[in-house]
Amino acid sequence: MKVRTDIVRMYKDIHGWVGIISGLALFVAFYAGAITMFEEPLQRWASPPSRLAAPVPLERTPELIRAVLAEHPEAGRGYQVNLQTGRENPARVSWQMADRGADEHGARRTFYAALDTDGRLQVEERGPSPVAQFVDVLHQQVGLMLDHEIAMPIMGAIALLYAIALVSGVIVLLPSLVKDLFALRSGKNVKRMWLDVHNLLGVFSLPFHIVMALTAVVFAFHDQFYDAQEASFAYTEERPAVAAAGRMIPAEPASPAAVVASLSREVPGFVPVALAYGKGRDSAPSLRAMGRDARYGLRGPTYTVAALDPASGTVKDTDYLGGRQDGWGSTVTSFFALHFGSFGGVGVRWAYFLLGLGGAFLFYTGNLLWVESRRRRERKVGTVKQTRSTRVLGALTVGVPLGCMAGISVTVAAAKPLGAGATEGMHSLIYHAVFAGFVFWGLLRGSARGALELLPAAALAMACIPLATMLFISAHPAEVILVDLVAGASAMGLMAAWTGTRRRVCAGPRDSVWSDRKAAARKGLS
Amino acid sequence: MSAPLLTSRDWLGKASAGLILGFVLALGLSGLLAWAIGVSDTFFSTKGQLAMWSMSPVWCLVLSLCFLFRSGLRAWTMLALASAVVWAGVYATGMLA
Numbered sequence: 001m002k003v004r005t006d007i008v009r010m011y012k013d014i015h016g017w018v019g020i021i022s023g024l025a026l027f028v029a030f031y032a033g034a035i036t037m038f039e040e041p042l043q044r045w046a047s048p049p050s051r052l053a054a055p056v057p058l059e060r061t062p063e064l065i066r067a068v069l070a071e072h073p074e075a076g077r078g079y080q081v082n083l084q085t086g087r088e089n090p091a092r093v094s095w096q097m098a099d100r101g102a103d104e105h106g107a108r109r110t111f112y113a114a115l116d117t118d119g120r121l122q123v124e125e126r127g128p129s130p131v132a133q134f135v136d137v138l139h140q141q142v143g144l145m146l147d148h149e150i151a152m153p154i155m156g157a158i159a160l161l162y163a164i165a166l167v168s169g170v171i172v173l174l175p176s177l178v179k180d181l182f183a184l185r186s187g188k189n190v191k192r193m194w195l196d197v198h199n200l201l202g203v204f205s206l207p208f209h210i211v212m213a214l215t216a217v218v219f220a221f222h223d224q225f226y227d228a229q230e231a232s233f234a235y236t237e238e239r240p241a242v243a244a245a246g247r248m249i250p251a252e253p254a255s256p257a258a259v260v261a262s263l264s265r266e267v268p269g270f271v272p273v274a275l276a277y278g279k280g281r282d283s284a285p286s287l288r289a290m291g292r293d294a295r296y297g298l299r300g301p302t303y304t305v306a307a308l309d310p311a312s313g314t315v316k317d318t319d320y321l322g323g324r325q326d327g328w329g330s331t332v333t334s335f336f337a338l339h340f341g342s343f344g345g346v347g348v349r350w351a352y353f354l355l356g357l358g359g360a361f362l363f364y365t366g367n368l369l370w371v372e373s374r375r376r377r378e379r380k381v382g383t384v385k386q387t388r389s390t391r392v393l394g395a396l397t398v399g400v401p402l403g404c405m406a407g408i409s410v411t412v413a414a415a416k417p418l419g420a421g422a423t424e425g426m427h428s429l430i431y432h433a434v435f436a437g438f439v440f441w442g443l444l445r446g447s448a449r450g451a452l453e454l455l456p457a458a459a460l461a462m463a464c465i466p467l468a469t470m471l472f473i474s475a476h477p478a479e480v481i482l483v484d485l486v487a488g489a490s491a492m493g494l495m496a497a498w499t500g501t502r503r504r505v506c507a508g509p510r511d512s513v514w515s516d517r518k519a520a521a522r523k524g525l526s
Numbered sequence: 527m528s529a530p531l532l533t534s535r536d537w538l539g540k541a542s543a544g545l546i547l548g549f550v551l552a553l554g555l556s557g558l559l560a561w562a563i564g565v566s567d568t569f570f571s572t573k574g575q576l577a578m579w580s581m582s583p584v585w586c587l588v589l590s591l592c593f594l595f596r597s598g599l600r601a602w603t604m605l606a607l608a609s610a611v612v613w614a615g616v617y618a619t620g621m622l623a
Contacts, residue, residue, distance in 0.1 A: 006531035007594070013534035014593060160545075160589060167590035217582040225556075225578045228549075233557050233616075234623050319572050328563075328572035335579055 001174045008172055015168035020370050020393070022161040023363040024400045028143030029158075030363065031404055032135050034356025037341055037349045038483075039132045040302055043088040045480040046129035046415035050090035052114040052122055058083070060115070061256045064093050067121040068113045075111070078278030081256045087479060088128045090114075126420035131412055134427040136301075140219070143404065145428055156220025163213040169202055177203075190508075191372040198365040201358055208355045209362075215339040253277055253285055259313035266315055267324065269293050273303055277310065285310040294345055296322020297330075297337030304333070360401070367397040371447075371513055386513055391446060394513040398451045399442025405494075406454075406461035407435035409487065413464035416472040434461065448505045448516040455501060459494035462487050532594070539598015541589070547605035548588030552581040554612035561619040 035042065056064050061081055068075050072095075079095035091112035098108050114122045141151035142158050173180065181203060184196045202209070218225070254262070256275055263272055272291035279286055287310035290303040298304040299320040307317035318324035320333055337343040341352030374390045386394075411431040415422060438457070442450040465487035469478050478484070505516045560577040588605070595601035616622055 004532075006533065010532045010534045010593060014537065017534075160586065163586035164590045167587075214582045214586060217586060218579055221582075222578065225553075225581050228553050229556060229560075229578060232553060232623055233560060233621050326572070328576055332572050332575045332579065 001177065003171060003175050008175060011168040011171045015165055015172055016370055016373075018161040018165045018168070019363075019366045022158045022165065023367050024396060025142040025144070025158050026162055027360045027363045027401050028404045029139055029155075030356050030360040031401070032139035032143070032408065034353045034360065035408065036132070036136045036139050036301070037353045037356065039136060040088060041480045042135070042412070042483060043128055043132040044086060045483040046131045046412065047087040047090070048129070048416075048419045048476045049087065050112070050124070050128075051126070051420070052090055052112060052124050053116045054114070055082075055085045055090075055092035056115050058092075058257045058260065061092055063119070064113060064115050064121075067115065068093055068095075068123075071121055072111070072123065078276065081275040081277070082273070083256070083260065083275065084273045090128060091124070094127075129415045129418075129422055130424040131415045131422065131427050134411065134424045134431070135408060137424070138408070138431070145432065152220050156217060159213055159216035159220055162209075163217065166206070166209055166213055170206070173199055173203065191369065194365050194368050194372065198362065198369060201362045201365070205355055205358055205362070208352075209359065211338045212359070215335055218335070219339075253287060253310040254313040259287070259289070259308065262313035263289060263291075263308075263315075267293075267306075267321065269295060269323070270306075270321070287313070292342075293322045297333055297343035298322070298340070299333050299336050301340040301342055364397065364401055367393065371397060375511065375513065390513060392443065394447035395442045395445075395450055396439065398447045398454060399439040402451075402454045402458045403435040403438030403442070406438055406458040407431040407433075409458075409461040410434045410464055413461075413468040416468040416476050419476070446516075447513045451501050451514070452498070452505055452516075455494055455498035459491040459498065462491035462494060532596070534593070536598045537593065540592045540595055540601045543595075543598065543601035543605050544589040544592030547602065547609055548585045548592065549581075550609045551588055551605065551612060552584035554609060554616050555584055556581045557616045557621050558612065558619065561616075561621045 065079070065081075068079065074097065075095040077095075079093055081093055082089050082091065085092060091114055093113045094110055095113075096108045096110050109125065110127050112124045112127050114124075116122055138145070140155070141148070142155045144151045144154055146154075180196065180199055184193070184200065186193045186196075259275055260272060263270060270289075270291050270293045272289045274290045276288045276290065277285070278288075287308040289306045289308055290300075291306070292298055292303050296304075304320045304322065306315055306321040308314065309316050315321065315324070319329040322330070322333070325333065341348050371390055371394045374393075375386065408431060411427045411434070414427065414430050418426060438454055441454060444450070445453060466484035469476075469481075469484050501514070504512075504514050508515055556577045559580050560574065563573050563576070565571065565574045565577055592601050592605070595604060613622075
């Protein structure tokens with residue numbers, strides 16, 4: 001396709017700049033996002049066995065709820081009955097309390113309840129591992145662990161830059177699309193090879209990236225969008241407040257067992273995983289069923305929601321209930337499901353996992369290209385000394401991705417020694433210590449030497465995951481071994497990358513940021 | 527071709543027009559969409575959510591393509607004109623608060 005050359009050149013500049021500004025943040029978002037595809041299995045892997053007694057059978061749940069409400073009346077504002085229990089969900093009944101002054105996204109404390117063998121109430125604040133949740137937040141805030149209110153507009157700005165990068169990238173590629181698409185020229189010209197990889201990845205995952213950019217803009221700015229619409233258009237009704245304190249649940253709501261029976265009659269195929277008893281907007285009792293249906297996309301990352309009549313358990317609101325929605329509801333649900341990969345079962349989750357990693361790699365190759373093209377321009381004017389911006393960017397391109405991968409690995413592995421006392425804050429601290437260490441080391445040593453030293457370190461961090469499983473196997477019996485296998489394979493992949501990098505550092509073109517011939521001579525490797 | 531060549535030099539003027547007026551345009555169009563599909567009383571309905579979601583692609587497209595205007599000034603003028611037309615439509619439908 002023909003595009004005017006000045007337009008192509010203009011968009012090439014724009015693509016480079018928006019890419020270089022947003023690329024590293026997007027790497028973190030996509031790498032962490034790929035891992036959130038397996039948030040539930042990861043939480044099962046990371047959660048230690050609970051000290052609570054085994055969950056009571058569903059039929060005895062009302063007894064447990066009565067005991068909870070007698071001792072903890074504040075739970076009456078809203079509690080959850082977990083229909084599927086396990087390491088990641090140890091208690092039949094749990095409830096949350098917002099910390100004082102916390103808003104919709106603020107910190108919450110969760111309590112877990114069980115009945116011991118004598119029928120006495122046990123309440124425990126030590127729940128399943130928060131590490132999967134931490135990775136999810138890292139993903140949502142593109143690696144910026146700032147206050148949610150500050151991080152979200154920054155994430156939104158990154159998402160807008162990402163959208164511009166997609167459009168400009170397509171425009172730049174259009175004229176040579178047919179010629180370049182299936183080409184992967186792995187010859188002497190390394191930049192050409194990286195460009196081919198970048199184009200190949202970009203074009204074939206373009207629909208995925210369009211979905212992610214458009215949904216991320218909404219996730220960042222939905223409050224502002226709603227506020228602007230409310231201010232502009234002839235609607236006065238506000239969005240419902242999230243936590244309206246009020247009186248306790250008055251009437252006896254339907255028992256969990258009755259609700260489950262009613263659901264299986266009314267919506268066969270829908271598998272409820274939890275029931276949330278609580279308060280609606282006017283502090284009237286409310287009941288929501290969380291669950292999934294393999295035939296339909298889900299409104300959330302792991303489940304969808306249906307509002308039920310608390311007295312009878314019959315379905316009241318089918319807006320997000322697959323198969324019972326109208327066109328508007330299923331359209332809106334599809335936007336969420338397309339972002340979360342919460343449709344089509346485990347196959348789609350693996351596909352999204354690979355697309356997410358592919359996306360992260362796309363941004364990494366973009367950064368490499370920026371560094372490489374800078375380098376060539378410099379050579380034309382006769383200097384081979386790299387400018388500071390190229391050196392810093394090259395170092396960051398090594399330090400940030402490897403730091404992110406290593407930080408997530410170490411903080412996930414730390415779930416085992418930390419045990420039930422782990423908090424999101426501890427996991428955040430561990431992640432950031434490792435991440436900052438890698439970035440600092442990369443800047444200190446430069447991209448070539450930094451990569452040589454940080455790649456084995458990242459592989460070691462990755463290997464910490466199966467090592468932690470083996471070391472703490474007595475206190476924390478292994479579960480979901482697949483996590484260990486994938487981490488082990490990734491560690492080996494990083495070692496393979498190290499071998500390749502070493503070859504290039506020692507024998508590759510001397511004017512490259514990837515060259516360190518002096519080191520090679522010192523070590524007698526060349 | 528007689529049109530002057532486009533460069534990335536005038537990016538700030540164009541991008542600011544795309545960012546600000548792109549939002550204004552997206553907001554106006556979402557109002558027209560809300561009117562067309564009959565969003566009734568609350569934006570928390572599924573129709574209302576759809577109208578909210580529609581802002582994202584419009585804003586992203588305007589922001590991405592605003593660089594095709596000849597200059598920053600032209601971007602501001604044309605997008606302001608388009609916004610005026612859309613918001614006149616919003617007024618005509620009686621959607622304006």
